[in-house]
Every structure is written in C-alpha cells, then in structure tokens.
Amino acid sequence: MTVLLECRDLVKRYGRIRAIDGLSFTIEAGAPVGLVGPNGAGKTTLFSLIAGFIRPGQGSIHIHGTNTPRSGQIGILPQDAPFLKGIRVRDQLRLFARLQGMNAAAALEESRRMAGDFEVADLLGRYPEKLSYGQRKRVALAQALLVQPDLVLLDEPTSGLDPVAADDVRRLIRMRARDVTFMISSHNLAEIEDICETIIVINEGRLVVTSSVAELRGQDQHMTLELETEATDAVLATMNGTAGIVRAHFVDDDRGRIGVEYDGQDPSRLQMELLQLLSEAGIAVVRFSRGKKLSEGIVRLVRGDV
Amino acid sequence: MNARRILILALFDLRHSVLRIKGLLFLLPFVLYWLAIIKLLHDGGAEFVVSQQGILITTFFLSPDMTHILFIDNPAVLSICLMLALTTLPMFCILAANNQLAGDAGRGAFRFLLTRCSRGELYLSRYLSCCVLVAAALLLMVAGMVYLSLRIDGFQLRDTLLYGISIVTVLIIYALPLLAFMTIFSASMSGAMGSLLFGAVSFFIILITSRWMDEDYPWTVYVLPNSLKPGLYDFTSPDLLLNLSGLVVFTLVYLCIGWLFFRRRNL
Numbered sequence: 001m002t003v004l005l006e007c008r009d010l011v012k013r014y015g016r017i018r019a020i021d022g023l024s025f026t027i028e029a030g031a032p033v034g035l036v037g038p039n040g041a042g043k044t045t046l047f048s049l050i051a052g053f054i055r056p057g058q059g060s061i062h063i064h065g066t067n068t069p070r071s072g073q074i075g076i077l078p079q080d081a082p083f084l085k086g087i088r089v090r091d092q093l094r095l096f097a098r099l100q101g102m103n104a105a106a107a108l109e110e111s112r113r114m115a116g117d118f119e120v121a122d123l124l125g126r127y128p129e130k131l132s133y134g135q136r137k138r139v140a141l142a143q144a145l146l147v148q149p150d151l152v153l154l155d156e157p158t159s160g161l162d163p164v165a166a167d168d169v170r171r172l173i174r175m176r177a178r179d180v181t182f183m184i185s186s187h188n189l190a191e192i193e194d195i196c197e198t199i200i201v202i203n204e205g206r207l208v209v210t211s212s213v214a215e216l217r218g219q220d221q222h223m224t225l226e227l228e229t230e231a232t233d234a235v236l237a238t239m240n241g242t243a244g245i246v247r248a249h250f251v252d253d254d255r256g257r258i259g260v261e262y263d264g265q266d267p268s269r270l271q272m273e274l275l276q277l278l279s280e281a282g283i284a285v286v287r288f289s290r291g292k293k294l295s296e297g298i299v300r301l302v303r304g305d306v
Numbered sequence: 307m308n309a310r311r312i313l314i315l316a317l318f319d320l321r322h323s324v325l326r327i328k329g330l331l332f333l334l335p336f337v338l339y340w341l342a343i344i345k346l347l348h349d350g351g352a353e354f355v356v357s358q359q360g361i362l363i364t365t366f367f368l369s370p371d372m373t374h375i376l377f378i379d380n381p382a383v384l385s386i387c388l389m390l391a392l393t394t395l396p397m398f399c400i401l402a403a404n405n406q407l408a409g410d411a412g413r414g415a416f417r418f419l420l421t422r423c424s425r426g427e428l429y430l431s432r433y434l435s436c437c438v439l440v441a442a443a444l445l446l447m448v449a450g451m452v453y454l455s456l457r458i459d460g461f462q463l464r465d466t467l468l469y470g471i472s473i474v475t476v477l478i479i480y481a482l483p484l485l486a487f488m489t490i491f492s493a494s495m496s497g498a499m500g501s502l503l504f505g506a507v508s509f510f511i512i513l514i515t516s517r518w519m520d521e522d523y524p525w526t527v528y529v530l531p532n533s534l535k536p537g538l539y540d541f542t543s544p545d546l547l548l549n550l551s552g553l554v555v556f557t558l559v560y561l562c563i564g565w566l567f568f569r570r571r572n573l
Contacts, residue, residue: 053416095314
C-alpha cells in the first residue's frame with residue numbers, strides 16, 4: 001500500500017479557537033476511510049484544509065508526497081457548498097473536466113458519462129439553484145468523481161437526504177470505491193461502518209485514534225446475545241464460569257440482553273458453547289452479534305475512557 | 307500557474323457574466339451613457355464644440371495648445387470621446403469589477419473549483435475576464451465614435467482610424483489599473499454590494515483627499531492612476547509612453563495588494 005495523504009502537525013486557528021490542533025495522520029491508497037468525531041471536532045475544517053479552501057496556520061499536507069496536488073487529484077463533496085449561480089449544470093461539469101486537462105469534446109463526454117452514472121442526466125440542462133437538495137447532492141457527488149481523482153473527500157454525503165436517496169448515494173459510493181480512495185466524514189456511524197474499513201477519530205482538533213472498524217468494535221473481544229426470554233442469575237453465573245469468558249453481564253440491566261467479554265481465543269468454539277448452554281436452560285437466542293456497536297467504541301474513545 | 311486553465315476560466319466567466327447582473331451592472335449604464343453622447347454629438351453637439359463659442363468654453367478646462375491639438379488637429383468627435391471616456395471610466399470600472407471575486411467567494415462557490423485550479427489562476431482569470439469585457443465595450447464604443455466622426459468631422463479615413471485606434475489603446479490601458487484597484491475590494495469582501503460600496507467610497511475619498519492634501523503631501527496624488535490622466539490627451543507628447551508605463555505599474559501594485567488578501571482568505 002502506498003501513502004496517499006499525509007497530514008503532519010496541522011494547526012488551524014479561528015481567532016483564539018484552535019479548530020485543528022497539531023493533527024497528524026496518513027491515509028493509504030485503496031480502502032475507504034471514515035472521519036468521525038463529535039460536533040466541532042474539526043472534521044469540516046480538516047476537509048477544507050486538505051482541499052485548499054483554507055490555509056493551515058502550521059503544518060503540511062502531502063498528496064502522493066507532494067504539497068501541490070495536480071489539478072483534480074482531489075475531488076470533494078463539500079457540505080452544502082453552492083454551485084456557481086445562474087450557470088447550467090452541464091456547463092459547470094464541462095468546466096470542471098476541462099480544468100482537469102480534458103479538451104472540449106472529451107469534457108462534454110466525461111460530464112455526460114458521470115451524469116449517467118449518477119442518474120442526473122436529466123438535470124444537465126437545469127440551473128443548480130432550481131434543483132432540490134437531493135438532486136444537488138447527486139450532482140455534487142458526480143462532480144467530485146469527474147475524471148477519476150485519487151482521493152475523494154465526502155463531507156456528510158447523505159445528511160438531509162431521505163432514506164431512499166441516502167441509500168442510492170451509499171450504493172454509488174460503494175460502486176466507485178474500487179477505483180478511488182474515499183475519505184468520508186459522517187455522523188451516521190452505520191454508514192461509516194458499512195462503507196469504510198478504517199476510521200480516523202478526532203476530537204477538539206486532535207487525533208484520538210486511527211483504527212480499523214473491526215478493532216474499534218472490539219470484534220474479537222465482545223459478543224452480544226439477545227434472548228427470547230429473560231435469563232436468570234444462575235445462567236449468567238454458569239457463563240462466567242465458562243473457560244475463555246472474562247465477563248458476562250446483563251446489558252443495561254436488561255435480562256434479555258447479555259454482553260460477553262472474552263479473551264479473543266477461538267470465538268467460534270465459545271459461541272457454540274454459549275448457544276448450547278442457553279439451549280439447555282431453555283432460552284432461545286433471537287440475535288447474536290460479535291463486537292460492540294461502533295458508536296460505543298467511539299464514544300469511549302472520545303470521552304477518554306480507554 | 308497554468309495559462310490554459312487561466313484562459314478557460316476567464317472565457318467561462320466572461321461568457322457567463324455578459325448577461326448576468328455582474329456584467330449588466332456595467333454594460334447597461336455604459337451603453338445608455340454612450341448612446342446618449344452619440345445622440346448629442348449627432349444632433350449638433352460636435353459642431354458646437356468646434357465652433358468658436360465651443361472652443362472658447364473648452365479653453366476654460368484645457369490649455370489653448372491642448373484645445374488646438376484635440377479639436378483642430380484631430381477629429382473633434384473622437385477627442386470629445388477621449389475626454390469623456392477618461393473622465394467617466396473610473397465609475398464604469400467600479401461597476402464592472404466590483405464582483406470579480408466577492409460574490410462567489412462569499413457564497414463558497416469557489417469550492418468546486420479550488421481542487422482543480424490554484425487560487426492564483428482563479429484570481430488572474432477573473433481579472434482578465436473583467437479586462438476583456440471592458441476592453442470589448444470600449445472597442446465597440448470607439449468604433450461607433452469613429453463612424454460618427456467620419457460623417458461629421460471630415461478627416462481622412464486613415465487619420466480617423468489611426469486616431470481611433472490610439473484612443474481605444476489608451477483607454478484600455480487606463481482601465482487596467484482602475485479594474486485592478488477594484489480587485490482589491492473584490493478579493494477581500496464577501497459580497498458584491500459591499501465590494502461595490504467600499505470600492506466606490508474608497509476611490510472617491512482618496513481622490514478628494516489627495517486633491518486636498520497635494521500641497522503638503524504631493525505623493526498622495528499618486529495613490530490613484532488619475533494623476534496620470536492629464537498626460538494621456540496628447541498622443542504626440544514624448545511623455546505618453548511614460549504615463550502608460552506608469553499605469554501598468556499601478557496595475558501591478560494593485561494586483562499584488564489584492565492578491566495579498568485573496569491568497570490568505572478562507573474560501
């Protein structure tokens with residue numbers, strides 16, 4: 001894997017507020033990366049710095065080792081940024097493609113192709129300010145991927161969209177994830193979990209952790225069992241006595257949900273043993289999942305519990 | 307800095323400014339003003355200026371030598387055009403250049419462009435687009451005046467054409483620093499209206515203050531390019547080239563100041 005993006009000691013101040021405070025991380029080409037953090041953590045500021053909308057007070061940003069990315073090397077879907085007013089979508093997409101080095105005919109072809117891929121072909125002749133929010137988002141996504149950039153920054157790609165439109169956008173992202181590296185900022189952790197393999201967590205402008213989704217969920221140390229009927233203390237005690245289990249407990253004092261922390265050795269065997277134990281106790285398991293919710297892992301990290 | 311991208315951006319902006327508020331704010335008053343002037347000259351104004359009475363009045367504003375050069379040695383209609391254009395060009399340039407960057411920068415509309423071109427390319431392309439718009443308008447206006455002059459003044463076609471070309475060249479070069487002056491405000495403000503107001507007010511305050519302070523602080527006259535205007539009437543003067551070079555220096559200084567604002571601003 002080659003390093004695609006390297007941010008080193010980034011600092012950005014707005015007056016006395018340090019929106020980004022000594023942030024350093026790298027992203028490798030290939031796998032989609034999620035950027036998460038609470039409101040005001042500095043996610044949008046970080047994207048703005050990478051895309052060049054704002055200048056860092058200190059630090060450096062390198063794309064493929066250079067601090068002057070070539071035209072169109074980065075694509076971006078900014079959060080709610082408007083297109084140029086009073087200029088048809090077709091003309092704007094063509095302009096973008098031409099700026100990325102295409103001649104007039106190729107730019108027209110590329111903008112038509114992208115519009116087709118993102119199902120906005122019928123919007124090409126319209127003015128951006130006349131489009132609905134969802135339509136604008138689709139067009140913005142199409143422009144972000146014009147002429148295949150190396151890195152695509154998506155800032156809240158599905159916020160404000162209805163579930164169907166949001167699902168379409170996620171599908172389009174997944175479809176393209178083989179060709180370009182996505183960095184996605186979103187509060188929708190299910191979306192991040194669904195699309196991304198790696199997550200960068202930031203808080204108050206500082207890096208909290210860079211980790212894989214599986215690691216953050218504690219996939220190899222946690223299980224959750226949802227039961228059809230409530231379990232007794234005796235069942236729980238038996239579980240706690242099982243080899244390999246570090247701790248079994250009722251989740252939020254709900255006797256219908258048992259959380260299990262284990263030592264990470266042979267989880268499949270442990271899973272079978274637990275199911276058998278519950279079956280012998282006459283308790284059916286409705287749902288079984290490995291790992292915690294992603295949000296739990298992130299909340300603990302942001303609060304500094306780990 | 308990529309010349310191709312600058313050209314693409316400038317032509318795109320030019321094409322889309324002409325029929326939008328951005329361009330019409332300049333074009334409408336410009337066209338109406340010059341149509342009124344052409345009508346006035348056509349309806350006897352030109353004859354009046356070259357009459358004895360007219361020349362007498364002109365000598366209140368110009369030296370007798372200059373009056374002779376402008377209205378006797380050269381086609382009077384074109385000389386009137388030159389005088390009026392040099393006087394009104396600052397106002398038209400303020401209207402033409404106030405929204406080079408301010409509106410789009412304030413709305414965040416440059417965000418789709420900034421990963422595809424540099425700030426410098428964006429900055430220069432918008433200035434270039436503005437210059438081309440004003441130059442084209444001046445060219446058409448002078449062409450109309452040349453036609454009128456041929457009908458009224460009775461000079462040879464060649465002489466009239468050469469004088470017209472000289473006038474349009476001087477006017478375009480005079481417009482360059484005025485447009486660049488407005489670039490400073492457009493690059494630093496977040497709205498077209500603010501840029502227009504601040505630019506216009508600043509221009510006229512500097513103009514009035516420099517006239518008022520020129521005895522104690524003579525350098526204040528050289529804050530605006532207007533100080534070089536008196537040297538632009540006589541095309542036979544050896545100082546003409548020096549004055550035109552001065553205008554280019556003004557342009558570069560203003561563009562550098564505007565760039566200092568634009569390169570650091572949050573877009």
